[in-house]
Amino acid sequence: MTATDTAVRSARANGWARAKQLGPREWLTRIFFLAVAIFFALFFLVPIAWLLLAPTKTQRELLLEDPFSVGTWDTLVANFESLSAYQNGIIWESIGNSALYAGGALIITLVASIPAGYALALIDFKGRALLLTTTLVVMLIPNTALVLPVFLEMSALGLVGTAWSVILPFSFFPFGVYLTYIYFSTTVSKDLLNAARIDGAGEFKVFWLVAMPLAKPVIALVGFFSLVQNWNNYFLPFFMVNGRDYPVQVRITEMLANVPAFNPTSSSSVVVEFPVLALATLLSVTPVLLVFLFSQRFLVSGMTAGGLKG
Amino acid sequence: MGRVFISLYTALLVVFGLAPALYALVLAFTDEAGFAGFDNFIGIFNDYRFWPAVTNVASFLALWLVVQTVFVVLLALIVHQISVRWIGAVARFVYYIPGAFAGAASVMVWLFLLDPAVSPVSGLLTSMGFDSFVQTVEQGNLPWIFMIIAFWTGAGQWIVIMYGALNGINPEVIEAARVDGAGIFHTAVKVQIPLLKKWIAYMAVMCLAAGAQLFVEPRVLSQASKGVVPEDYxxxxxxxxxxxxxxxxxxxxxxxxxxxxxxxxxxxxxxFKGGLFDRD
Structure with missing residues (x-):
């Protein structure tokens, strides 16, 4: 526990103690705060609660019953089977595609950005300032802005339609390099590295034996942001691949064509009902939800603020 | 020696950062015949779909920036006030969790919420005069709908970041304000919000960059509404x-x-207005 932490706590404890002697005005503020906090908690949670319950119901139940009624396990199983049967299990194929794209990119991103951020922070080399500045500028370009030229590049290389056309652009993650750079410049001192060098360790040994053991938190951080961003990316794979190669985020929107409620004129004999579509939506974000649950502690700590600070 | 460490990243930076940016510039100023000056740009200005699309994106952005700024700051201040630790942590997590749905999934979730036939808030929708999905997504409502979706998925992340920044404010400063008789409201307006200025500017920058690229939201609504939402929105x-x-x-x-x-x-x-690059 740091001194600031203790100070924050005692300051808050004081605030709380004084709350008992507050005037009506302060109490009104507090009640207003509470109301706002609860309203927004509902706003953020109700859609998710609804989505969790929907796959346990039939289309009919969904339309007629109370929106928050709980259906049955059997219906959930039936919906699951109907989703799995849809176009010969295309939903599982597309989840597999997403895992391949986001996972492949995650590996390349880490291999590329951890050493790069390390070198930018702790090694003097020619072009260091230029690389750092370029990284900062490129970070500001939204990733959708360059999708068309990247598509044309991939097309010139004959890679469009292959997994590489998604994995390689996903692997370029300047924000990850920047995070690693900040991390190493604030947590590892050059003196420590120099000591290792004097002991006769080569540059790779220094990186591998001194820096890497300290890098776990930033690897987790970069991995988290890369995975979440790439898993949920829609625009780039939508350009690059087609049909059965779509990642799950594109797949769920393509399923809309077979939802009669949204597409009454659809001539297709395959029909996707609301509960099945809700289940597909839920499955499409399950990996990210799991990552969120496991990283819950660092997500709510406000620690990310330190990483983003320039 | 540093070269080896940066080689893979530099290659990616050149191929997927710099080259596409240059290529886009070349494409924009040429046509099949060669150098074209501003012809491509003029062609776009004269496209009947261009200005409506500008208006659509601009009205969504304006709405979103205002709502995002006001409520993210308000909620961060509120969460920061909560003195019971675990309640604060749960609140932040609840606000954060829709971030997992960022992208297409969030739009799918809101398709259900906007369809009075199945929506958990169908009473609210019908009371506003929307009896069917197609009525809910009529053109005039779209900036509001996109704002709500963007706020739903994106607010939590910024609430947590602002909360982190509020924790970084020296508690003595706040305590001093309190001793001087400032209530919660005055402390927030006079002390905390000015110190958040940089973060607010940073949030605005990131939201502008992301929001201007609006794509998946109108595309999915267009697919779902069979073209009631136009495909060139x-x-x-x-x-x-x-x-x-x-x-x-x-x-x-x-x-x-x-x-x-x-x-x-x-x-x-x-x-520049937010002093984002100023030194403290």
Whole structure:
């Protein structure tokens, strides 16, 4: 526990103690705060609660019953089977595609950005300032802005339609390099590295034996942001691949064509009902939800603020 | 020696950062015949779909920026006030969790919420006069709908970041304000919000950059409403149509460049007004 932490706590404890002697005005503020906090908690949670319950119901139940009624396990199983049967299990194929794209990119991103951020922070080399500045500028370009030229590049290389056309652009993650750079410049001192060098360790040994053991938190951080961003990316794979190669985020929107409620004129004999579509939506974000649950502690700590600070 | 460490990243930076940016510039200023000056840009200005798309994206952005700023700051201040630790942590997590749905999944979730037939808030929708999905997504409502979706998925992350920044404020400063008789409200307005200025500017920059690229939201609503939401609603949808419907890569690149330049210009306003690069 740091001194600031203790100070924050005692300051808050004081605030709380004084709350008992507050005037009506302060109490009104507090009640207003509470109301706002609860309203927004509902706003953020109700859609998710609804989505969790929907796959346990039939289309009919969904339309007629109370929106928050709980259906049955059997219906959930039936919906699951109907989703799995849809176009010969295309939903599982597309989840597999997403895992391949986001996972492949995650590996390349880490291999590329951890050493790069390390070198930018702790090694003097020619072009260091230029690389750092370029990284900062490129970070500001939204990733959708360059999708068309990247598509044309991939097309010139004959890679469009292959997994590489998604994995390689996903692997370029300047924000990850920047995070690693900040991390190493604030947590590892050059003196420590120099000591290792004097002991006769080569540059790779220094990186591998001194820096890497300290890098776990930033690897987790970069991995988290890369995975979440790439898993949920829609625009780039939508350009690059087609049909059965779509990642799950594109797949769920393509399923809309077979939802009669949204597409009454659809001539297709395959029909996707609301509960099945809700289940597909839920499955499409399950990996990210799991990552969120496991990283819950660092997500709510406000620690990310330190990483983003320039 | 540093070269080996940066080699893979530098290669990726050149191939997927610099080369596409240059390529986009080349495409934008040429056509099949060679150098074309501003012809591609003029062609886009004269496209009947362009200005409506600009208006659509701009009204969504304006609405979103205001709502995002006001409520993210308000909620961060509130969460920061909660003195019971675990309640604060749970609140932040609840606000954060919709971030997992960012992208297409969030739009799918809101398709259900906007359809009075199944929506958990169908009473609210019908009381506003929307009896069917198609009525809910009529053109005039779209900036509001996109704002709500963007706020739903994106607010939590910024609430947590602002909360972290509020924790960074020296508690003695706040305590001093309290001793001087400032209530919660005055402390927030006079002490905390001014110290958050940089973070607010930073949030505005990131939201502008992301929001100007609006694509998946109108695309999915367009698919779901069978064209009631037009497929050329946003600028990025036009970028897509130019490239793949009309086969006009030059026009498409010119539009991308314009979008990029405008959003960087707007962002720089916030960077300088918000003192984002000032040293403390």
């Amino acid at each position: 946003s600028l990025n949808q036009l970028v897509y149509l130019y490239a793949f419907r009309q086969g006009d890569y030059h026009g498409s690149a010119a539009l991308s460049i314009m979008l990029l330049v405008v959003s960087l210009l707007l962002a720089s306003v916030f960077v």
